[in-house]
Amino acid sequence: MRVVLETQAVTKTYQGGSGLINAVDAVALSVHEGEFVALVGPSGSGKTTMLAMLAALLKPTAGAILIDGQDLSTMSEAQRTAFRREKIGFTFQANNLVPFLTALENVELMLRLNGKLDKASQARARDLLARLGLGDRLHNLPRQLSGGQQQRVAIARALIHNPQVVLADEPTASLDTERAFQAVETFAALIHEQRRAGIMVTHDLRMVPYADTVIQMLDGKVSSVLTSRADIAALAGTGRGDRPPTRDITSEARPVNPLRTPELAAALNVV
Ligand code: ADP
Ligand code: MG
Numbered sequence: 009m010r011v012v013l014e015t016q017a018v019t020k021t022y023q024g025g026s027g028l029i030n031a032v033d034a035v036a037l038s039v040h041e042g043e044f045v046a047l048v049g050p051s052g053s054g055k056t057t058m059l060a061m062l063a064a065l066l067k068p069t070a071g072a073i074l075i076d077g078q079d080l081s082t083m084s085e086a087q088r089t090a091f092r093r094e095k096i097g098f099t100f101q102a103n104n105l106v107p108f109l110t111a112l113e114n115v116e117l118m119l120r121l122n123g124k125l126d127k128a129s130q131a132r133a134r135d136l137l138a139r140l141g142l143g144d145r146l147h148n149l150p151r152q153l154s155g156g157q158q159q160r161v162a163i164a165r166a167l168i169h170n171p172q173v174v175l176a177d178e179p180t181a182s183l184d185t186e187r188a189f190q191a192v193e194t195f196a197a198l199i200h201e202q203r204r205a206g207i208m209v210t211h212d213l214r215m216v217p218y219a220d221t222v223i224q225m226l227d228g229k230v231s232s233v234l235t236s237r238a239d240i241a242a243l244a245g246t247g248r249g250d251r252p253p254t255r256d257i258t259s260e261a262r263p264v265n266p267l268r269t270p271e272l273a274a275a276l277n278v279v
């Protein structure tokens with residue numbers, strides 16, 4: 009599989025109270041097309057700093073970050089901004105939606121920033137939201153939506169411009185357990201179906217079984233990389249090799265995840 013994102017000895021050094029701190033210390037990692045990576049580790053281990061550098065929001069002190077073969081560290085500020093808008097999608101906690109824009113406008117914002125807001129892309133935004141179960145919520149403001157619905161809007165916004173790399177920072181922090189599982193399942197399904205490179209920072213180890221790879225950080229370094237289902241399950245404490253069953257264990261009344269429909273997969277692949 010093609011490597012979409014690669015870091016080479018990427019390092020970020022901050023001036024702390026008692027000297028220099030290597031918040032991220034010579035990290036090498038690679039993420040393939042269609043691979044969903046969970047980035048975990050204790051507070052202060054460098055996860056946010058790492059994600060900010062991958063998002064081209066923060067410049068490394070040393071090392072290289074290559075996305076689609078292009079080295080972010082050699083770009084000017086303006087080039088990085090343009091690159092970020094086109095190639096990178098983000099989801100943050102639900103409250104990162106623009107509060108005075110509707111669900112549809114929040115998704116269209118990404119297209120507008122890229123100068124790609126036209127009739128066809130607007131239709132695609134509506135379609136994506138509808139298939140995420142928000143067809144009757146297009147014109148609601150974020151505060152008129154539940155936490156889970158807001159998270160789905162954020163997922164749509166991160167993916168609407170077909171970015172190569174999709175980054176999520178604690179996307180489940182504001183959700184209850186069931187909605188958290190649904191949001192991550194949805195996110196993982198989209199990464200796989202659309203063949204993106206996805207990285208999710210989370211402190212909630214119950215979410216890691218949805219990932220293909222789990223990268224653990226400690227003191228700015230990668231302390232382990234898990235790829236076997238058994239190792240990932242052990243980390244999650246589920247004691248099983250499967251991804252967590254979010255539907256199987258409950259009644260049939262639960263709505264079917266709209267992402268499982270072939271129509272969605274087809275819709276998402278239309279540029
Ligand atoms: P995490 O997201 O895993 O909690 P961070 O990336 O936020 O970790 O922080 C990693 C380390 O870098 C911590 O020791 C933190 O205190 C330090 N750090 C983060 N941002 C700054 C900054 N702007 N200035 C100085 N130190 C920072
Ligand atoms: Mg953090």
